[in-house]
Amino acid sequence: MTTTKGSPLFDPSFVEQVQQFSLRVAQAGKGGRLAEQKTSARGQGLEFADFKPYVAGDDLRAIDWNIYRRLGRVFVRVFEEQQDLPVYILLDLSASMFLEHPARINAAKQVALALGAIALNQHDAVTLLPFAERLQMQHKSLSGKHQLLRLAQLINETTQQDKTSLAEVLSEFAGFPLRQGLVVVISDFFDNQGIAPVVDALGQLRHRLLMVQLTQPWDSDPTLQSDISGDVRLQDCETAQYADMQITPELLANYQTAYQAFNQALTQLAEGRGAGLLRLNASQAVLPQLTTLFGHGGLRL
Amino acid sequence: MSFSNLPLSVVLVGALVIALALFALQWLRPRTKVVKVATAQFWQQAAQQAPARVLWQKFHYWLALLLSLAIALLLWLTLSGVQRQHDNDAHLSLFFLDNSVAMQVDGRLSEAKKRLLQDVANSQPEQRQVWLGDAVAMMLLREQDNNALLGPKLVAVKATAHRAVFSSWLAAMQQQYRNRQIDLYYYGAPLNASELAAVPQQIHLHARYAAPALTQNMAIVALGQAPAQSGLWGKVDVMFTLYASDARPLSANLVKFSLDGQWFQPTDIRALGNGRFVIRDMDVSSAPQQLQVSLANDDDFVADDSATLTLASTPVIKLQLATDLPAWLRTLVQLDSGIRIVQQQPDVVICQQADSQCPQAPAQLLLNAAANSALFSTAGESWQAALQQQWQRNGWLALAAQQQFPELMLQASDTPERQVQLNNAQLSQLLAAQSAALPSLISQSLRWLANKQQFTPYLAVAEPWPYTENTQNAALAATPLLAGSQQNEAGQQATASLLVANLSANMTETSPLEQETFAGAVTPLSMLSWGILLAVLLLLVEWALLQRGRLP
Structure with a gap:
């Protein structure tokens, strides 16, 4: 498994390091298998939650005999049940992710694998959902540490698609009757319809949300690209449409204003709904940036 | 300035320079860099915020500017050229x-x-x-x-x-x-x-x-007639001349003859040298006949391959004689085949001047005893020169100077009637000397009095109609004749044929x-049309470049 430049995309040390991290949500949805995520479900567990009157069929071992002795009535102890967390990884495969050098997709795949490895390590269910113009539902969710290799294979098999319709993909995903969990959107969030429809679609998700925004240094400062100067004909990598520009300071200022507004919209969305937002520089190593995100070992959403 | 005033060489050199300049401009034209980006949406937003047009900025697309200038200047120069053309009236x-x-x-x-x-x-x-x-x-x-x-x-x-x-x-x-x-x-x-x-x-x-x-030309360059040298009455000699641009031998076998449309072969044709030939003793006793001489084989230039001549006619003069005339005179006129003695309605009458019984006639030959000359009189003066030339040709003027012939006297009278007065004594003197000039004098005097032409006018092509005193419309005199036979309003007939030796010879000269x-x-209209057409073509080129994204 290599990057487009030939360097290894995944290596054992990378996986080993990311497995030290943990991913927790405030409360996972009920209905899953027993695992490590907190849920509102009551059942088997270690942490005491409450008492309830005994009914036929309750576990006799849970009867609190001290209460029966004092009150003469039979109560049983109930515990918080910890279940697994459904993690839905939406990986952007549009042309913009494959364009530059290094391509954003390399970092995106590493992030996808890292988050998947963390989730599998804590017995959560991982579903990989590549997308571009449409969402691709090609396999079932993966659970268990032994599925890490399978996840890596799935990630590696992904190939470039055409243009992005991020807003439509998110709307489509929001309509699926899935157990509430964590949605990880790994993308550059570039959509020719603008960021507003994307923000609206993200707001409709019933899941916890983690946005991983792949960036390049020249996104915010186009002058870092030597070709962007004088009279240029810009071609959209996804639609192949041309736009003739004369690069002037005024135009650059307008560009930067537009880009800042784009970032601002994502930031406001993350703050508004308590979502996670990781801006990842695709030209730099992924692991150090993930370490910053996960802080002292865990990320709680 | 107008392109139409320039010499062709300058126009061609100018076109070459323009082509080279355009070729150089193609190399110098800044080529737009194409950059594929993922952030096109931000660039579009930035461009939308920029103003559509900004003054005082540099030209970004020189090719577009040059094309526009070429179209505009072409139209301008075309129109201004048209205007200048109108001004050039000199x-x-x-x-x-x-x-x-x-x-x-x-x-x-x-x-x-x-x-x-x-x-x-x-x-x-x-x-x-x-x-x-x-x-x-x-x-x-x-x-x-x-x-x-x-x-x-x-x-x-x-x-x-x-x-x-x-x-x-x-x-x-x-x-x-x-x-x-x-x-x-x-x-x-x-x-x-x-x-x-x-x-x-x-x-x-x-x-x-x-x-x-032409590579070669053969022609009939002369055709004419004269009274027969044999002296036979009612006969003429016809002369014709052949020309060949090459050195071929010229013989009578190269031509053929027709008379009033009927082919015939003259019996007596003699070569006179230098391409000249004579047909002796052509019979003209019957009515006027048309003789056509044609080359046996036509060549590329057929106009000089044939010539037509109206042969002389022999008009008969009706003569009435008075009773008291000398016997020799009566005998002399009876020997003339062209004269018929009549007793009434004569053309000419001969009388003694003193004869009071002289019959009435349009013309009179009077014998007198007083004058020592031959007196010719009629109205006008135009006839005098011709008559004098005739006497000159006959040699009578020289004889008169030697006192051996009557002196010629010409007199313009008030009436158109013709009259000749001859001296009896001088006629008797000529008779006594058995002079051959006596019958000629009598014969020619009678024919002058009868005023009947023997020869119809015969002309080379493009010569004007002959002026005669009978020509009623003087304007006809300047009208050149086309080849062939023509008749004017007065009934006069003239025959014209090519017979221009220089023209036949020139046909083979470069x-x-x-x-x-x-x-x-170039006409203003065509210049305007071409200019507009060219401008339209340039517009099509510009449109094609726009379609292909070569122009903004």
């Missing part, structure tokens, strides 16, 4: 189409007309005239006439048997347009050196079509003037 273009007999050779006239149509189509109607070199030069197109009128007019133009009138027409043009610069475009028979030398300096001659020389290409100005 210049005149004359087109002359020769349809003389030399153009009867197959293909000459059609080729000349074709060239003329092409050239006139490219000329400016405001400053050109088109002339036809007919027997009398006539204008086909005046200034301002539409060029399209020329074609239908030329359809009816044929090459007819008349001599070229180019020289006389040229002199008239020089006289008429002496203050204008003239470009003369010529389409016709080759001009010889003398005709070229006569072209004035103000006229620039351009031989657009000079007929090519013109010293080389043919030129037409350098006439």
